[in-house]
Amino acid sequence: MKKILLVLLLIPLAFAFGWQEISFISMGISLALLAIVFMAGMGFNINELQMVAKEELYQLIATGLLVCLLLASDGILNMISQNGFFGTQSPTGYAPTLQGSAMGHIDNEILDMSNMLNNVEGWDMEAGKEGSRSLSCSLLQIGYSVGTCGGFTGLNAPLSLAGGILGFALGELYAMKALLSITTGYALSVLLPIGILMRTMKATRGAGGLLIAVAVSLYILLPMGVLFNEIMSATFAEKAVANNYPQYVSGPTTGPEISCGDPGSTSRTNEDKAVEAYGVLETFIPSYVYSALIRGTLGPILALLLVAASIRVLSALGGAEIDVSAISRFI
């Protein structure tokens, strides 16, 4: 009955304040109800009621500590996220905050990955087109057909594989961007207050703890993971260039020439052209692998791992027993 009363009392109160006020009002009402339960237990000499009230009081104290921690960390986190470092790191068009900086870097990575995918798609189409060229000559159904551009079709298999990998990496980055954009806008304003409200009731304590953990983890750890990966990959790029391995960071400025000559030619010219194009494409591999696997794939995995680990720790602090293996399956 206590929970029902709590729900009913909170409904009208919940519609005028921010999450801090809602949290304190929820806790105040909970405290008042607990006092009533404890008094009833004392008055009627029911030990069970007194025990329940005491246990709930501990939980209320835990919720209070959690709210205080969030209030304190809100300021600290704002301080961190609005630090000048992120301001200088934030690509133009984004707020100089932790989240803005992460969004900007994701946008840059998407742009790079998108250019790479466009290149691969273009080369693949050219290779397919040139490889399919064949010469026919017939008169009254008598004649011959010859195609000496077939060497170019050998490029299609690796380019298709590259397209698949780059497409997947690009999709991961887009998913990260969507998640970041949603959590930047709603984690603290929607998910956190509702989580705190749910945590004040025993039946929804676990769910509330999880929602708080999800909100805080996505708001802080997700952009932090993105920036951490960015710092790591930037350091790698710096060292690679300094140690004369620039090919791991950026590929050649011009792509391969994928053009077959006369498809009826019987010399080895067309085969040589295909081999030459393959050789040029090979020089792109290090920088593409670096971007697709380190920046596009490992980055999101790292950020999501941080989020999963954080949800586990914070939900345990919030009193929810969550098996993060289910969340880890996203990765």
Next chain:
Amino acid sequence: MAIANVCDPSFGDFLMGTIVPLSAVCAVAASAVIGFAYMIGSSMANPKLTLWAKTEAIQILISLSSILILIPALGAFCSINATDINEAVGSPSGTTVVSANVFESAAAYANNAASYSHKALTVIRYHLEAYSILSQMNKFECDTLSFGSIGCYLGFCLDLPLGCLFGESGVGVSPYAGGAKQAALNAFFNTTLISYFSALNFLFILLFTYKGFVLVFLPIGLVLRSVPYLRQFGAVLIAVALSFFFVYPLFLAVFNLISADLLKIPDFFADKPYFFREDAISASAAGGLGQSIGAALLNGDQFIFNQYFPDGENTEAAIDFGARAFVAGVFFPTIALLGTIASTAYIARLYGEEIDLSRLTQLV
């Protein structure tokens, strides 16, 4: 849109006319068994049996309290409005939310996530169809007899395709060959398919929760809690029923508050309804075979391409669409399910039972 009118008077009738009497019958049946046990215990002067009967009688009362909780909590959930919550928590960028109670909002999120995933799936399928057909398309360029500058007037040159006059002399080529685009989209077609099934799965769980869980789990749980060795199982059934009935919709309703931004169709596709068509484009759809051949002759390689992409192509936007569908159809609903499972443990604890969450998590 699949809905479950939980706040409809008909559901109230179902609750009061079916669930409450059914639970009462279960409680009476269990009480009869307990009474019988107490009678035997008293007649045989067996204190163990009478003590057991007394303990179980208290447990029946505790179980019945579940039904008492159900009715007012249902009323509260039906009266909470999503727009009020949205205003209270101060959603950013003036996001508006459709006025609905918790149950309606939950159903709206599950429906919209499924619909969104389906739209993403349709768009990616459209691209795959286009690229598959384009990559298989061949053209034959006939050898021509050119008259040089003599045959050119106003930029148009007369080249006679003599190579195809008496036979086939020329070059065959596939102008859109290659498979990188298909490979890039194939991965996300599979992912989006999973997102769609996942979103539907969460929707069906929600719909089943409203009747199936309450109809089956609650009365059975009531009886089982009074049966020796099955109390834990009974408590889990009641906890699962209550948790899925209230916490699961509550989570989805919260996610519905953010759905305006989450379920946003990428701008590139928003004003292009042809990307959402589910039937194949045929040559006849372009105005008949004759017209198609004529158009192909005039427009060359671009003809079929333009049939599919009159405003240009955008593989990236399709990938973006699929990625967002994954977040909407898999990530957030899974969080809802995890929260519900966490809540199940707490509700079971209210009945004095500890349950192993790791087993329940395997549901996810």
